[in-house]
Amino acid sequence: MIVTTALWESVWERLHEKFQDLADRVHVAYPDQKWGAGHFASDFFPLSVFGSFLREHTEDEDVVISVQFHISGPNLEMHADVAYDRGLILADGPEAVVPLATEPSVLRSAVFQFVERVEGFLDDNLGLILRELEPPRGE
Amino acid sequence: VPRPTDKDGLSTFDGMERAAEPGEKVQIIDPSRLRVLIAFPDPLDPSHFALRPGDDAELLREWAETKDAQRSEPDRFLHPLTREVFEARVGETKRPR
Numbered sequence: 001m002i003v004t005t006a007l008w009e010s011v012w013e014r015l016h017e018k019f020q021d022l023a024d025r026v027h028v029a030y031p032d033q034k035w036g037a038g039h040f041a042s043d044f045f046p047l048s049v050f051g052s053f054l055r056e057h058t059e060d061e062d063v064v065i066s067v068q069f070h071i072s073g074p075n076l077e078m079h080a081d082v083a084y085d086r087g088l089i090l091a092d093g094p095e096a097v098v099p100l101a102t103e104p105s106v107l108r109s110a111v112f113q114f115v116e117r118v119e120g121f122l123d124d125n126l127g128l129i130l131r132e133l134e135p136p137r138g139e
Numbered sequence: 140v141p142r143p144t145d146k147d148g149l150s151t152f153d154g155m156e157r158a159a160e161p162g163e164k165v166q167i168i169d170p171s172r173l174r175v176l177i178a179f180p181d182p183l184d185p186s187h188f189a190l191r192p193g194d195d196a197e198l199l200r201e202w203a204e205t206k207d208a209q210r211s212e213p214d215r216f217l218h219p220l221t222r223e224v225f226e227a228r229v230g231e232t233k234r235p236r
Contacts, residue, residue, distance in 0.1 A: 038214035042226045052213045059142075062210055068231060079231075085210070087163035089233060 007108055008047040008069070011115055012039045015067055018119050019051040022065075022126065026053065029130055044071050052085070053133055060086040063132045067093075067118055069111070076100050076107070078114045082125055091128055093121040140206040140221055141190075141199070148179065148191030148199060149224070157186050159234040167230035176223055192220065 019037045026033050037051040051065040061084040070077045080093030094117035098110040141149040151168065152158040159165045170178040173190070175198075181187035192198045198220070205217040216222040 034211065036211065036213045038212075040216075040225060042228060044229045048225075050213050052210065054210060070230065072230065081164070083164060087159055087165060089162055089164055 004104075007111065008039075008041065011047060011069075011111060012049060014112075014115055015039075015049050015051075015118065018122060019065065022051070022122055022129070023053075025126060026129065026133065030133055030135075033133060045069060046071065046076075053129065055133065057136055060084065061088075063090070063129055065122065071100065074099055074101065076111075078111070080118045080121060082129065090132065091121075091125045094118060140209050140218070141203045142206060143200070143203040145189075145203060146196075146199075147181075148176075148189035151178065151188045151190055153186050153188065155232070155234050161234055162236040164231060164233040166228050167232065168224065168227045169229045170227070172227035172229070174223055176220060176227075190224065 016037055016039075019035075023033075023035045026035070034054040034056070035052060036054075037049070039047060039049045041047055045068060047067075047069040049065075049067040053063040055061050055063065063082065064085045065080070065082050067080040068078065070079075075097050076099075077095070077097050079095040081089050082091040082093070083089045094114060096110065096114040096117075098107055100107070102110070155165060168190075170188075175192045176190045177193055178188040178190055181189065192202075202218045202220045205221065209217050209221060216225065
């Protein structure tokens with residue numbers, strides 16, 4: 001398997017840029033909205049990316065964008081969603097599977113095609129995220 | 140991260156139906172990959188397990204106290220046990236609606 005750390009750093013940088021763009025657009029509607037993003041790696045997830053918009057009036061319903069790169073047997077599985085942090089999925093995002101044995105440049109291309117689809121998915125779901133972050137009436 | 144009120148530890152289940160409502164996703168953890176945490180079976184509920192650091196109630200309390208702050212700081216693990224759970228994660232799936 002040839003999946004370099006440099007690839008995942010590039011993917012993280014691009015997704016982080018997209019998350020920042022999304023947060024900037026959220027801040028137009030809700031200037032005080034808190035958000036954060038992070039990325040982690042483990043044996044089975046060479047890259048896990050999270051972007052969280054806090055809903056401070058709830059305990060476990062922050063709105064979380066999740067982009068996962070998962071090694072499953074001989075394949076790299078990729079999927080994204082928008083969900084509450086307790087797990088309820090608000091919008092299913094793109095999915096893709098590529099064999100890990102794929103030639104490195106082809107694998108890299110497949111990963112970035114997926115990332116491009118994630119960027120479109122986030123653009124398409126800005127309205128959903130804004131609706132979810134709308135403060136409860138009375139605040 | 141367990142809630143401060145979760146005195147037994149972080150709740151987990153050995154089946155999808157108990158772990159998630161329809162439309163929710165679940166993280167799949169391999170308990171053999173845990174190091175400090177132990178999956179304790181619930182004597183009253185055979186499919187329920189609580190992840191906690193043995194009998195170290197102080198460490199469990201310390202971990203639970205990071206729950207709120209972890210929400211605000213998703214860019215790093217605020218407690219080593221949070222990292223441990225993350226590193227024991229071997230998959231993610233969702234329960235159909």
